[in-house]
Amino acid sequence: MLRFIFCRRFIVAAALALNLATAHAADSVSVLDTAKIEQLTGLKGIFSKEENVFKVSKPRSDVKIQVDKWSMPTFMGLTSWAAFTPTHNGQAMMMGDTVVFEDEVNPAMSTALNAGLEVTALHNHFFFDQPKVYFMHISGMGSADQLATGVKKVYDKIAEIRAAHPAPATAFLGAIASDNKITPASLEAVFGMKGQANNGMFKVVIGREAKMHDIVVANQMGVNTWAAFAGSDDEAVVDGDFAILEDELQPVLKTMRAQGINIVAIHQHMTQVQPHYLFLHYWGKGKAVDLAKSIKKALDVQAALHR
Incomplete structure (x- = not known):
């Protein structure tokens, strides 16, 4: 009899503990x-009960776009959106895709980063589009208010650019000298390494290493960061690629944008690679040494993450 009473009390206590734990878990998931x-985004949204996601959308109807010589309706993939889902302890997760023209990409990216959002990809969805359209994927973790405010800032920055210049720009500001006369020594001093000279141009390449299908792949197989310079020492252009791990992406993006370097693509080059590398393509204009110093700062930030 005593054993029966004890077992019954134990079962009741266990059930109460389970109920309390379940209630606590339910309370910790935000709504x-x-x-x-x-209100914060200035956009109407739609709630998906099945996925517990609230999504706001903003069609890009402010600029007429042609794809393959066809006038593209916004319904066919020209809509910016941001989706929110609750996580725990009053927090939320946001993911979104932002339709941007070439002159909007970098101001919008800087705005997103400064607002505490992450930029996770930048690429095209179409060929033969006029004007050229890109898609900047954003994400974030935090309070729904903070995330929604960040999204609004990004959309407002895009609207500000189009209000000032209704037609998308066709070039970055700044000049590039017509004759290539880059001085290698000054750039090698910045990078602390020898580079390659070719017809007045200069390039440095920094290899990294990974495995694909258990085979080591490195510099010559395309796992590398590089920077190529052309023009003159005073009117130069740099373009290049960062081989970047996922936890390096946001710090390097923030550094590059703070230095005025334009980001032109964020994507992957390979599959079945360990560790997983992303590739960040960039373009900058200015004095060659200043550009080199900007790239070196990003390299230093990247390296510091693994010390």
Whole structure:
């Protein structure tokens, strides 16, 4: 009889503990204030009960776009959006895709980064589009208010650019000298390494290492960071590629944008690679030494993450 009573009390206690744990878990999962998200973003949204996601959208109808000589309706993939889902302890996760023209990409990216959002990809969706359209993927973890405010800042920056210049620009500001006369020595001093000279141009390449299908792949197989310089020492251009691990992406992006280097693509080059590398393509204009110093700062930030 005593054993029966003890077992019964144990079962009741266990059930109460389970109920309390379940209630606590339920309490720790936040509920989205969808009206507040609409207020902060200035956009109407749609709630998916099945996925517990609230999504706001903003069609890019302010500029007429042709793809393959066909006038493209926004319904066919020309809509910016941001989706929010609750996580735990009053926090939320946001993911989104932002339709941007070439002159909007970098100001919008800087705005997103400064607002505490992450930029996770930048690429095209179409060929033969006029004007050229790109898609900047964003994400974030934090309070729904902070994330929604960040999204609004990005959209406002895009609107500000188009209000000032209704037609998308066709070039970055700054000049590039017509004759290539880069001085290698000054750039080698910045990077602390020898580079390659070719017809007045200069290039440095820094190899990294990974494995694909258990085979080591490195510099010559395309796992590398590089910077190539052309023009003159005073009117130069740099373009290149960063081989970058996922935890390096946001710090390097922030450094590059703070230095005025334009980001032109963020994507992958390989599959089945360990560790997983992303590749960040960039373009900058200015004095060659200043450009080299900007790239070196990003390299130093990248290296510091693994010390």
